[in-house]
Amino acid sequence: MKKWKCGGCGFVHDGDSAPETCPKCGALKETFALLDDAAANLVERARHTNMLHAQMIALARELEHTCQDGIKDNLDAGCVDVFKKSLAHAYEIMKLSMAELQGHMGKGKWG
Ligand SMILES: [Fe+2]
Known part of the structure; x- marks a missing residue:
């Protein structure tokens, strides 16, 4: 499964795409980088x-x-x-x- 890391706080999201907002810090989707x-x-x-x-x-x-x-x-x-x-x-x-x-x-x- 793909993993996306928040550039704001480091939260790692598992999924096909980044979340709309970071559940930890609220950063927008564009902040996430695909690992x-x-x-x-x-x-x-x-x-x-x-x-x-x-x-x-x-x-x-x-x-x-x-x-x-x-x-x-x-x-x-x-x-x-x-x-x-x-x-x-x-x-x-x-x-x-x-x-x-x-x-x-x-x-x-x-x-
Ligand atoms: Fe975050």
């Missing part, structure tokens, strides 16, 4: 991986909340230690995926 096959394939490919990173961040956020509950529960020192260590890993997972997504945006692996 070549390589750029369109990169966007399509990146969408899948970016969604995987989004899922990783969401799962790590759930782990964060579970760990915080466990720390608050405070059954014993061993449990609190495991929850604190796991909380640090949850933050690391979130930061890794966020950094990767930031890199994708800078390399056109977005849309």
Whole structure:
């Protein structure tokens, strides 16, 4: 499917033609540029991986909340230690995926 990129905000529209106006910024149809096959394939490919990173961040956020509950529960020192260590890993997972997504945006692996 063809992909059209808004020159105003970068929104990528999928379709046979550009939209009359950009749903994100309201720019007119003439602002959109048709992506070549390589750029369109990169966007399509990146969408899948970016969604995987989004899922990783969401799962790590759930782990964060579970760990915080466990720390608050405070059954014993061993449990609190495991929850604190796991909380640090949850933050690391979130930061890794966020950094990767930031890199994708800078390399056109977005849309
Ligand atoms: Fe736009």
